[in-house]
Amino acid sequence: MIAAPIEWVIALRFMREGRMQSALIITGVTVGVAVIVFLTTLIDTLQASLIDRVLGSQAHIVVRPPEEVARRVPAAAGSGVTARVEPRAQRLRSIDQWENLYPQFSGASGVTAASPLVSGPGFAARGSASKSVVLMGIDPDRYRRIVKLDTDIVAGAYRVGGTDALIGIELAADLGIGVGDKLRVTTAEGGEDVLTVAGIFDVGSRDLNRRWVFVTLRVAQTLLDLPGGVTSIDLVVERIFDAQGIAERLQAQTGLKVESWMQTNAQLLAALRNQTISNSLIRTFVVMIVALGISSVLVVSVVQKQKEIGILRAMGASRQRIMVVFLLQGATFGLAGSLAGAGLGTVLLHVFSTIYRNADGTPIFSPEVSPRVMAVACVTAIVVGLVAAAVPARRAASLDPATAIRHG
């Protein structure tokens, strides 16, 4: 005999007595919770790593000069088309008064880093080979906090200064040059300069590795004929999904064109959202199945235990006590199943992360289950267990002790 509350003692004895049923339903809950933990973690980490990869070579928010007003081309009379909107070809322009505006961006709430950028098209040539590139004029210390270029250096060093430049591994291969070699850069604006390759980077995108050439702000300003100007200001925010809101706010405040990564990657986000919705659907169905399973096991148990319930009532157990006994069973099935399920889900994640890997052998996702997912799974399972037990528990409580006892 135990000093625990009598409801607990009775609930545990009943579950032990029906150990086959108990084991089966706990297994059911375990599998359900494992599926939820597994899917949620898988999708969350895959989405996070996808977003990570996207944002690895992109600022969260980019501030540009306001777009020049598009002009309307009047349609030919009677053609049925009223007007055609034709965007103006955008000339390379600097942000007006950027140095005065800069503190407004770098100091905006939610923004953790800012970096001015001068970028524009150019040609990189070495001997007879010539490639079209994007010149990126940066302040290396500030830019490093936007794109972690310093960790992507595969040869040489993260050094931009004087005529030192950084190029991608694809461009280095295309031009057949390495660290310490010279390359000549020209622009449509008539600029021309000879740079020294200080480092070679790999940002994980062939296209960017082929096109980006990092130089100092000053070199880019000269080459692109934008003395003292910058073409954009890159920002990084604290919480990536706040980016859109911050961008809208800054745009309204400054009148500049402020675009968040969420706008530029709208399609990706829509796809991720759909994935999240289908995961929620799956979760909902699993929760429903688990609830029905617990309910049906307890309904059967109430029927089987009619006589015992009648005896307990005759011995002085109130309706409420009987109800609690069955609610506790539901909650216990939920809790036991969710603990085991969280464990099983973790094991599954580890197994999958070792089986499925990227082409380069690195794991596609990390099999860490966040404590939040664990806690949510456990609390949900207990609540579902209680809710599922409500109907059988009320039935048990309303059993008539006289009837139960009459039919020995």
Next chain:
Amino acid sequence: MAETVLRLHGVRKSYNIGTPVEVEVLHGIDLTLERGEFVALIGPSGSGKSTMLNLVGLLERPTAGRVEITGQDATALDEDAVTRLRGRSIGFVFQFHHLVPAFTAAENVAMPLMLERGHSDAAIRARALELLDRVGLAAHAHKVPGQLSGGQQQRVAIARALSFDPPLLLADEPTGNLDTVSADEAFALMREFNRRAGITFLLVTHDPRLAQRCDRIIELLDGSVLRDAPSGTALEAR
């Protein structure tokens, strides 16, 4: 002056009220049991003995009339108060010894006390063992009902019914499922508790031999009291 343990006032009981198969099973029963009485309730099958016991035991409510337990009108109480009164004042022994299979003999005996207190404690455990000892089953305290004989189970049920020292003990064919030896043992046990502790017994039996060994015999027929007399006279008058 004797103390009244049970009083029934014009107790009626109908089933399936308001339906075409409505039936009145008890037609106005008046009855008084004093402290220390040992009473047999007899009558043919279907005469209403179990129904009457369920009403006295507050497991069912009468359709009309009053049920007073130790002077308290149970028909005026709400469900929870009835449950408490039942737990404290009335012990039950049933034909099918109705122990809870998931609990040991000692735990079954302790059940009414644990339900009252909300949990078990040392005093309750001691009380359960003492009661088991009094019915001669101290050695079987940790067996579950499935490991006990029918007679042993019935003795556990008697011990359980006595856990509160209730003033009134109801037994519905307590020996009905037992062989003669076990039946006599169980009967003797109840008689002993009656004599020693002054507990009032109302027991339903089909066994005329046992009925004769009670002090008073109440005979039901078709839901009415046919005869109520001290033993010895009841059968002769037949």
